[in-house]
Amino acid sequence: DAKTTQPTSMDCAEGRAANLPCNHSTISGNEYVYWYRQIHSQGPQYIIHGLKNNETNEMASLIITEDRKSSTLILPHATLRDTAVYYCIVRTANTGNQFYFGTGTSLTVIP
Amino acid sequence: NAGVTQTPKFQVLKTGQSMTLQCAQDMNHNSMYWYRQDPGMGLRLIYYSASEGTTDKGEVPNGYNVSRLNKREFSLRLESAAPSQTSVYFCASSGGTGGYGYTFGSGTRLTVV
Numbered sequence: 001d002a003k004t005t006q007p008t009s010m011d012c013a014e015g016r017a018a019n020l021p022c023n024h025s026t027i028s029g030n031e032y033v034y035w036y037r038q039i040h041s042q043g044p045q046y047i048i049h050g051l052k053n054n055e056t057n058e059m060a061s062l063i064i065t066e067d068r069k070s071s072t073l074i075l076p077h078a079t080l081r082d083t084a085v086y087y088c089i090v091r092t093a094n095t096g097n098q099f100y101f102g103t104g105t106s107l108t109v110i111p
Numbered sequence: 112n113a114g115v116t117q118t119p120k121f122q123v124l125k126t127g128q129s130m131t132l133q134c135a136q137d138m139n140h141n142s143m144y145w146y147r148q149d150p151g152m153g154l155r156l157i158y159y160s161a162s163e164g165t166t167d168k169g170e171v172p173n174g175y176n177v178s179r180l181n182k183r184e185f186s187l188r189l190e191s192a193a194p195s196q197t198s199v200y201f202c203a204s205s206g207g208t209g210g211y212g213y214t215f216g217s218g219t220r221l222t223v224v
Contacts, residue, residue, distance in 0.1 A: 036213075045215070
């Protein structure tokens with residue numbers, strides 16, 4: 001699996017958009033980009049994933065650059081409950097393939 | 112509610128004791144995983160089972176054994192616990208096609224004294 005690089009920490013004002021970047025310059029053509037978050041030692045929670053097109057769901061949007069070497073997770077209106085560690089992971093779609101988590105980005109939403 | 116159930120939620124062991132962490136999922140997922148998370152660190156893969164009847168080592172398998180009892184259950188055993196195994200243990204499962212992700216359990220907080 002390709003490795004990812006994320007900033008260690010970020011702050012965001014409540015109600016504003018939180019934009020979390022991720023670099024994955026060695027991503028392969030069949031590898032997806034996944035985002036998870038972990039709130040205060042709970043089990044990680046799936047947010048969104050994509051291959052090459054931008055994706056949106058009820059939680060967030062995922063913007064993947066055309067060359068697929070980087071992506072951005074967007075939380076459109078951050079709330080205090082979005083304070084968490086956010087992990088960007090790349091891997092293939094095969095269900096047996098495991099996720100390798102890095103240390104992620106610690107996002108703090110400020111009132 | 113459908114999901115991944117881990118037991119126990121908390122455990123304190125003495126060095127050298129053994130125990131088994133239990134994990135069960137009711138989503139008919141093929142693959143199951145065990146991770147550990149040390150304070151301030153990301154998750155590290157211990158063992159995984161891509162399908163019923165198979166298990167494979169992850170990044171940090173030393174000191175652990177696993178059993179895929181059936182499609183629903185995947186247990187993690189510490190034969191002789193050491194203080195270095197103090198951690199939070201998470202079980203996860205995945206299934207389906209098209210880039211499905213993981214569903215995680217709520218974790219087992221293990222302290223070895």
